[in-house]
Amino acid sequence: MAMLDIRDLHVAFPSGKTTEVEALRGVSVRLEKGERLGVVGESGAGKSMLAFAILNLIAEPGRVSKGEVVFHGENLLEMSGRDIRGIRGNRISMIFQDPMVTLNPVLSIGTQMIETLKAHRRISDAEARKLYIARLREVAIPSAESRMDAYPHELSGGLRQRVVIAIALLTEPELIIADEPTTALDVTIQAEIMALILKLCRENDVALILITHDLGVVAEVTERIMIMYAGLCVETGPTRQIIKAPRHPYTAGLLKALPQFAGRGHRLYQIPGSMPPITALPPGCAYHPRCEWASAECKVKIPPLEEGCACFHPLDQTEAAS
Amino acid sequence: MHIIAFLIRRAVQAVIVMFVISLIGFSIQDNLGDPLRELVGQSVSEEVRNEMRQEMGLNDPFLVQYSRFIGKAVQGDLGTSYFFKRPALDVIMDKFPATFELVLGAVFIFLSLSIPAGIYCAIHRDSWLTRIIMSFSILGISIPVFLTAIGMVWLFGVELGWLPAFGRGQTVELPWGWDTGFLTWEGIRHLILPSIALSSIMLPLFIRLIRAEMMEAMGTDYVRFARAKGLPERRVRYVHAFRNTLLPVVTVGGLMVGTLIAYTILTETVFQWPGMGFMFLEAVNRVDTPLIIAYIIVVGLIFVVVNTLVDFLYTLINPMVKLPGAKA
């Protein structure tokens, strides 16, 4: 049995007084122990929704309207408050995007670290402190001891994110969900932080769900990826394979837009049009307005995810045909 | 060490401010009323008057008189009240405990009501209790405070007769000369209505403020992260969210000091509470100039001291604002 099994997850938001719109329209994915999955898509595709939904952290007025998140056989979405809190930060940890707003500005780093451990273990302050200092050293934060009493604004962006990573790892979780962990950081530091996350996950055999819009990062870090578009997964499969041979037109478009694929002196490719907002989705396949190969069927029916691709005309078939 | 640097800097600022206040106070006193008339009456001849004037130094140049004034003030001599025929500062100090206890009672009520109410309304947004509290606070802002006080006097004092509506009741004199109302049941009963009335100025404003700030804090990413770490909800609310709420509340509180002093005067008037504010208005009626000026100077001092304390408190709560002189 897979460690994590997300089944047909729907997240809805009220729109107006009587209707709802869905930000996630039926996402299913499985994750094995120690596996690293990348979740790729544009802003608004539903990636962060997926992350928060796993731990049942969707903020009101949104809600999970359908589906299950089964972790080691138990549905996280139906757990009592007490039980789910036992999972959060303990067996499944999260890393958010911007460490400046992730950490509470009025509490010291040490406080925010120690409280996490004390929420899940019976341990004294002194013990916890020792453990954290060890962890901080692990994530290469110099003079870890004095940092414990520092406040978030006194550290640089990169250091802050390392603290967040240390917090995520300390409880020895089985899964880390990292939501765009490097986007808010300086370009020069992004690679470092990403390498750190990769190293720690490998060393401790921790599964990773890495959410990002950056295909380049995903290629290096993950074993499988899933591409999201307008609240649905449109393609999924082993990373290398998808990058070499994408089957969904959207994935192909994303790859084409990467600078490394552009010829010298050529204009960078951009997929024409833009992703529709969840409040104004076209009927059928959400991508069809931008798709070269859209047919009548695409405009009416939503293509199911089959063999890792949600398209009526996957590219390998189209190319084989032409 | 930074604390000492901070205090010294603020002390210097305070001295400058007091300087300005005393200068203004003194120049007013110079032009208001005639101390001689108060002391001596009408029947004394012009010659004797001039002599007395000379003796009292009333013909000396402004600066000389002013420095004399400062010299005496620093020693605690702020002139002599015409009415009470006692040193003005003594009269004020006599009345100080009454005002202080009133303010203390009001602050106590106000803090113990507004904080829980604000937090409750923020957390339970749609409950009926929240709706009631919010309606009350809108009403509270629209009705002038002294009317609320009068209303309370009428309802609880006259109609229902539950609580005394004027004066302090029985007070107990503590060894160092402080007359307190807290040690007797009568004293406390008399304190109830005025304290509630005075706190009712701040209550609507702060309930709304705390509610708004708390709601904002609860929606932040760091609160979300705290939840994602699996922290118990109580800690998320009262440690993470609430700590951030305190900052703007202290800031706003600091700005309300002047308002509080003004409304203390109003409350003391409605309830005939024998405090400094009431004394001040009586002094105005009697044209007791030295007492008026002394009150203004004392109030100025209180204002400066409280503001300094509030600033200090703020630096304690907000780690992003270090005391000037502290290392970053």
Add this chain to the structure above:
Amino acid sequence: MISLKGFIRRFLSDPVAIAAGFVLLLLILMAVLAPLIAPQNPYDLMQLDIMDSEMPPVWREGGDPRFLLGTDAQGRGVLSTIMYGTGISLMIGIGAVIVQGVLGTTLGLIAGYKGGWIDAFLMRLADIQMSLSTLMIAIIVLAIFQAGFDANTYADYAIIMLIFIIGIAEWPKFARTVRSSVLGEKNKEYVDAARVIGLPARKIMVTHILPNTLTPVLVISTIQVAEAIMTEAALSFLGLGMPTDRPSLGSLIRSGFEFIFSGSWWITLYPAIVLVVLILALNLLGDWLRDVLNPKLRRGDD
């Protein structure tokens, strides 16, 4: 800017605004027409009879149809004193807002446009004034004024004093509003264009920037009138405001206060009700105005 038609339509579609506006209009009319419609002239000492004092409202035992709402300690009809008193409260309120408006707008324009040390100085001054609170400043100034002059002189100048003191104490509110508008407008192209043509600073400020800052000024004006009336009422209640022979609503409440205990509650109650209604109407209208003039809340048909 909202069109006049849109404005009127918004007004007519909001029952709260209509009610508040109607009540306000009523009170203003009552105040303005007081000399014509009041049953008595409470200022005319010849008309007063001390035997008429402390009579209850007409529907109670001992009431007199001449004095619908009863009389006060001097024999003046409460209804009449309220009519005249409302006028005085309104006059002071509106006058004070005009003073603070003119002063605050001017200083706000200068601070916003010139920037630099003038701005820093004015804003610091505004900070200090705001933390001192208008009421406290007014109490101290009026106390000194009252102590320095005898009762008659004081009574003559009371209205002017109140208007100016409340006006000068409250300028920071207008100044801040105008200043932030100016800061927003300063960077817009039309200002650069004007400067390039060579217009002097003053002209730019007045003819170009000022009209664009008027919307927020209008919004706070109404609420500030309510504030000013409340402040004046508090001051009069303390005895530092209007004297009892030319009473505002606050002074009326003051003169009736001592009679709560002896049973003549109507002397205080009715002026208090009128005061609350007046302030409430102004506040509601001000809130409505703020919503209507807020560009972010604009509706499609405006």
